[in-house]
Amino acid sequence: MSAVYQRIRFGVEGGVATLALDNPAKRNAFDPAMRVEMAEVVRQVQSDPSIRALVLTGAGAHFCSGGDLANIASSGLDNGGWRQRLTSLHDWLKDLMLLDKPVVAAVDGAAYGAGFSLALAADFIVASTRARFAMSFIRMGVVPDCAAFYTLPRVVGVQRARELMLSGREVSAQEALRLGIATELVEPDALQARAQAIARSFVGxxxxxxxxxxxxxxxxxxxxxxxxxxxxxxxxxxxxxxxxxxxxxxxxxxxxxxxxxxxx
Structure with a gap:
């Protein structure tokens, strides 16, 4: 079972749904079209009892580089418009975080900004040895979003979350494992197979x-x-x-x- 979208890939096989962000030219950066499609898929995963687990990943060599800065710069939104956009994002993100089925994030390459936040919304983060994470929001003069204020302190503690958010520094795959951000590390060519194996285990x-x-x-x-x-x-x-x-x-x-x- 599969469907075709503009900004994501989605399919279901053997009780496991796979959602891949699919904008590799921009390292799978978020844009409004991607958010709309993700919201639709999250609703489908939640409502379909034959789906027992979800794998969340990125097409190509990266997970997600965060927000699409070109789209952000050209949006012309005022404060009220930005608040409305974030509120609509929160609707499906909350559904993803409260999904009553396990979510496995398979992270390769960059998980920056909102991409890092999205990975933290999963129950498990299986990372490749070349994955890297960054709460890069401060570099752009903005605050962490996509529920990072909720998820990151619960994973690494308030003091470490403060340091990661205020510095915006990059965290290697090895450090992510030490901090408890990544559940386990695998070589890049084994990443998808390992994430799928974990997801399939929940079918039983x-x-x-x-x-x-x-x-x-x-x-x-x-x-x-x-x-x-x-x-x-x-x-x-x-x-x-x-x-x-x-x-x-x-x-x-x-x-x-x-x-x-x-x-x-």
Whole structure:
């Protein structure tokens, strides 16, 4: 199953959807057309129960270099117009971050500015050894967007997020792994296969449990009583699913469990 778009590539195979930013001439920079198409795809992934995981990547040698500066410079928007554009972006970005299915970002080359923020919206970042990340907004005299104020401190801590945002410096793939930004590093020619293998592993996992885990993690910064209440409600739902019963049966019969994390 596949569809043709102007600024992205999208297809579904074996329960795994793949969304690739497709503007390699500009290192897959965001422009309004790309945002509209991504919003459409995120809605489709959310609503299609046959899709069990999403791989987010970039065409060519880069993930995403951030906003399309030529488009930004020619937009002619005033303060109100920029706020409206960001608000419309937030609508689908929030849907992506709250997607009840695992999202694996496969990052090669540059993940700068909004591209770095987009990668952080995923549950896993598999990076190639030549990937590089930068909160480059300060270099352009603007502030981080695409939810980076929410995601980056939750990954690296407030002090390190402050340093990365205020310096705008580049982070190598190796440092990204040390900081916990990247889940793992692979050679460039193995990147897509590894991201797909991780995504395919979730086809065998309980969709209810995955949804509840992601929903509960989104509340991780809330107060303890609220989080414990969410935990109790989520576990009660998960215990009643056929996927849980099947996993228990396999365990007791000493058979392989339906969900297995793929070996690197």
């Amino acid at each position: 996992a309980s969709p209810v449990a995955l949804s509840l885990i992601k929903r509960s993690l989104s509340l991780a910064a809330s107060d303890l009583p609220s989080l414990l209440e969410q935990e109790a409600n989520a576990q009660a739902l998960a215990m009643g699913t056929p996927e849980h019963r099947e996993a228990v049966r396999c365990f007791l019969e000493k058979k392989p469990l339906p969900f297995q994390w793929p070996q690197a």
